[in-house]
Amino acid sequence: MIRSPWRLFLPILLGFVAAPASAADEHAGHPVLGTVHFPVTCTPEAQQAFDEAMKLQHSFWYQAAHDAFSEVLQRDPECAMAHWGIAMTLLNNPFSPPPAQNLADGWAALEQARQLGAKSEREAGYIAALSEFYRDADTKDHRARVLAYEQAMAQLHARYPDDPEAAIYYALALNVAALPTDKTYAKQLAAAEILEAEVARQPDHPGVVHYLIHTYDYPPLAEHGLEAAERYAELAASAPHALHMPSHIFTRLGLWDRSIETNRRSAEVARAGKEMNGELHARDYMVYAYLQTGRDEAARQAIAEAQQFVGAESASPAGPFALAAMPARFALERSAWAEAASLAPQSTKFAFADAMTHFARAVGLARSGKPEAAAADVEALQSLADALRASNAYWAEQVDIQHMAATAWVAYAEGRRDEGLAMMSRAAEIEAGTEKHALTPGPLAPAREQLAEMLLAADRPAEALKEFEAVQQVEPNRLRALAGAGRAAELAGDLAAAKRYYGQAVEVAAAADTARPEIETARAFVAAN
Numbered sequence: 001m002i003r004s005p006w007r008l009f010l011p012i013l014l015g016f017v018a019a020p021a022s023a024a025d026e027h028a029g030h031p032v033l034g035t036v037h038f039p040v041t042c043t044p045e046a047q048q049a050f051d052e053a054m055k056l057q058h059s060f061w062y063q064a065a066h067d068a069f070s071e072v073l074q075r076d077p078e079c080a081m082a083h084w085g086i087a088m089t090l091l092n093n094p095f096s097p098p099p100a101q102n103l104a105d106g107w108a109a110l111e112q113a114r115q116l117g118a119k120s121e122r123e124a125g126y127i128a129a130l131s132e133f134y135r136d137a138d139t140k141d142h143r144a145r146v147l148a149y150e151q152a153m154a155q156l157h158a159r160y161p162d163d164p165e166a167a168i169y170y171a172l173a174l175n176v177a178a179l180p181t182d183k184t185y186a187k188q189l190a191a192a193e194i195l196e197a198e199v200a201r202q203p204d205h206p207g208v209v210h211y212l213i214h215t216y217d218y219p220p221l222a223e224h225g226l227e228a229a230e231r232y233a234e235l236a237a238s239a240p241h242a243l244h245m246p247s248h249i250f251t252r253l254g255l256w257d258r259s260i261e262t263n264r265r266s267a268e269v270a271r272a273g274k275e276m277n278g279e280l281h282a283r284d285y286m287v288y289a290y291l292q293t294g295r296d297e298a299a300r301q302a303i304a305e306a307q308q309f310v311g312a313e314s315a316s317p318a319g320p321f322a323l324a325a326m327p328a329r330f331a332l333e334r335s336a337w338a339e340a341a342s343l344a345p346q347s348t349k350f351a352f353a354d355a356m357t358h359f360a361r362a363v364g365l366a367r368s369g370k371p372e373a374a375a376a377d378v379e380a381l382q383s384l385a386d387a388l389r390a391s392n393a394y395w396a397e398q399v400d401i402q403h404m405a406a407t408a409w410v411a412y413a414e415g416r417r418d419e420g421l422a423m424m425s426r427a428a429e430i431e432a433g434t435e436k437h438a439l440t441p442g443p444l445a446p447a448r449e450q451l452a453e454m455l456l457a458a459d460r461p462a463e464a465l466k467e468f469e470a471v472q473q474v475e476p477n478r479l480r481a482l483a484g485a486g487r488a489a490e491l492a493g494d495l496a497a498a499k500r501y502y503g504q505a506v507e508v509a510a511a512a513d514t515a516r517p518e519i520e521t522a523r524a525f526v527a528a529n
Contacts, residue, residue, distance in 0.1 A: 032237040033059065034206035038165050041119030046076035053085055058168075058207030059239035062089040063275070083113035084127050087134065092316060094176050095214070095438045097392070099315045103137040110134060122163065125156045141391075150177040164198055164205075171195045172211045180394060180435035191215045192224070199228070206236040213245050218435060219474045222252035233262050240270035240278040247285045251441045254477025256508070259289040259441075276309055277318040281439075284322035284329075288441040291333040292479045294512025294519050299330055320346075321353040321439055328360035332445050333480065334516060340364025341373075351384040352395035355402055358384070359444060362406035371413035378406050397434060398443075401427050405447050408454070417458055424451045428467075432474075446471055449481050456484065461491035468501075477508050483518035486525065499529050 033055035040050050053068035069085035076082075090106035092098050098106070110131050118124035129152035133145050140148075150173040157163075157170040171191035178187040192215045199208045209228040216225030229246035236242035243266035250259040263286035270278035283306050290299035303326045314320055324346060331340035341364035345357050362377035381403035388396035404427040412420030428448040436442055452467035468485035471478060486502035489495070502522040509519045 032235075033239060034236045035202070035204040036206065040079065040081040041123060042072070042079035042081065043076040046072050046079045046082070049075050050079070050082065050085065053082075054165075055206060055236070056239070057085065057088055058205070059210060059236050060093050060241045061239050062092055064273075065089045078116060080113040080116040080118050081123050081126065083109045083116070084123075084130060087113070087130055091133065093318075093438075094172070096317060097142040100137075102315070103134055107131075107134040107137065122160055125159060126166075129153050129156050143393075146173075146177050149173055164202060167194050167198055168205070168207050168211065171198075171215070172207070175211060175214050180437075181433055183433075185218060185221060188215050188218065188221065192221075203231075204235060206232070206239070206242060209235060210242065210245060213248055214438065217248045217252065217438065219252060222249055225249040226253070233265070237265075238269070240266045240273065240275055240282065243269055244278070244282045244285065247282075247289070247441070248438065251285065251289070252476075254292070254475075254508075256289040256293045256477065257511075260286055260293075263289070276312060277314060277316045280306055280309060280322035281318040284325050285441045287326045288329060291329060292477060292508065294479060294509035294514060294516055296330075296334060296512075296514040296516070298513060299326075303327060303330060317350040317353060318439060320348040320350050321356070324348075324353045324356040325440065325444065328356045328444050331364060332360055335367075337364040337368035341368055341370065345377075345380070351387050352392070352399055355381055355384045355399045356444060359402040359406055363409050363445070366406070366409035366413045369413065371410040374406065374410050378403065378410060381406060394434075394437065397430070398437075401431050401447055402444075404430070405445070405450055409450075412454055412457075421451070421454055421458065424454055427451075442475060446475055446478070446481075449475075449478065449484070452481070452484055452488070456488055456491075461488040464488040465492055465494070465497065477504070479505060479508055480518070482508060483522055486522055487518075490525065495529065498525065502526050 036051050036054045036058060038051060038054045040047060042050060049068065049072045053065050053072060056065035056068055066086055066089040069082045069089065072079055072082040072085065087106040087109040090098060090102040090109065092102065110127060113127045118127055129149065132148040132152040135145070137145065153166070153170040153173040157166045160166050171194040174187040174191040178185070191211070195208055195212045195215060198205070199212065202208055209232040212228035213225050213232060216222055216228070226249055229249035233243050233246050243262055246262045247259040250262065263282040266282035267279045267286065270282060283302055287299045287302050290296070290302065306323065306326060309319060310323060312319065327343060328340065331343065340360040343357050343361055345361070346354055348354055358377040358380040362374040362381065365371065365374040365377070381399055385396050385399040385403055388399060404423055408420045408423035408427065411423060424447065428451045431443070431447040448467050449471045452464045452471065455464035455467060465485055465488035468481050468488055471481040475481065482501050482505035486498050486505055489497035489501055502525045505519065505522040506526050512519050
């Protein structure tokens with residue numbers, strides 16, 4: 001686990017009971033982290049420190065939280081729940097599997113908690129429940145342990161229905177266990193019921209608003225998360241992740257300016273705390289939003305500022321993923337096919353991050369008229385998907401979709417147009433059956449949007465229009481989809497639709513800092529009509 005310098009700031013963090021405040025207080029020496037009270041059977045001094053540590057943990061500031069729980073033990077070496085807290089921090093962001101060393105260290109922390117002995121049945125329940133996540137990590141896969149933890153938290157919540165922390169952590173467990181293929185969103189809706197009741201009781205609790213955002217981070221549910229998104233960044237303004245999380249909802253709703261601003265603040269706070277992965281994760285979302293508004297030069301600058309981290313070691317996929325995704329997005333969103341083709345492949349510990357570059361290269365080569373040169377990258381995508389299959393079914397499928405889309409572009413470029421269209425249609429259907437990961441603001445290029453562009457290239461504008469419109473149902477205000485829909489409608493002779501979609505594209509790109517051809521076409525059409 002990467003450590004941070006936050007132990008230097010623990011006297012500040014533990015010396016104040018943070019209350020909601022304005023963003024102006026972020027750097028005023030008073031940490032703005034929200035309000036949490038998690039009763040534990042420890043000394044009064046340790047209880048205060050425990051509550052402060054929980055504020056950090058509920059905002060996934062796990063490096064700082066780890067040190068804060070260690071401070072709890074210094075205040076009360078017999079506080080068994082501090083070891084539970086340390087084990088909780090070692091999950092990192094629980095929506096991704098933690099590193100193997102964290103699993104070993106987390107189990108060791110829980111062993112220490114058991115050796116000390118829980119001071120109440122309730123605390124023993126917390127320790128036992130989290131143990132299900134760590135138990136037999138060398139023989140049981142991540143999914144099985146996630147489900148075991150979810151069931152254990154369900155039982156703990158049922159046993160202590162008046163314990164708000166048990167309710168909150170059960171809701172988080174439901175969200176983590178939710179399958180991306182379940183379009184009923186059953187677990188998310190169950191979590192929402194718990195969290196909505198809790199936010200009425202504890203409006204200043206950072207975990208409640210944080211997990212509500214995760215709960216609603218899906219196209220059909222995103223509108224319900226707007227209130228939590230608007231609140232979280234101010235409630236816990238000292239935490240980089242709290243400043244970033246609202247952009248999950250803003251991205252889902254196509255609110256690009258708001259996403260840019262909250263991620264800018266997140267990246268600044270993360271950089272001040274030397275939180276590389278937090279900064280890069282925020283930058284990826286920020287670059288995505290810049291590109292949707294035509295602010296290509298701003299995106300270029302944000303990517304350039306991230307280059308200092310290239311090659312840095314990371315136990316988390318967030319940093320390596322962002323470093324691969326940002327330049328790939330920058331090329332593909334701008335139709336800079338030769339630029340995409342020239343991206344340099346990277347080799348990291350995270351195959352799905354490496355796939356980003358190979359996908360961009362393959363598409364760039366195919367769409368710049370060099371499909372035969374894409375063979376190595378298409379083969380690399382297949383190999384990366386195969387490598388992921390045994391350990392990470394979700395990302396294996398995502399790379400499979402990229403492989404299918406890249407192969408479709410190669411087929412189309414080689415003159416096998418029907419084959420390419422059929423393959424891209426299949427990629428779009430598979431992608432529609434799953435959900436994006438919290439790690440990313442969205443795919444490098446939605447498969448359905450690629451299908452629409454291929455149909456447009458094949459002189460089938462009416463069909464292309466339907467696909468561009470379908471993209472908007474999942475990815476509202478995507479600039480390429482809006483401009484593409486306008487062009488498709490124009491070619492299909494639907495001038496009313498063309499005016500509508502071109503008008504939306506012009507509105508979204510009102511602050512564009514570059515003259516992309518599709519933006520200029522939209523502006524010219526609107527001006528003439």
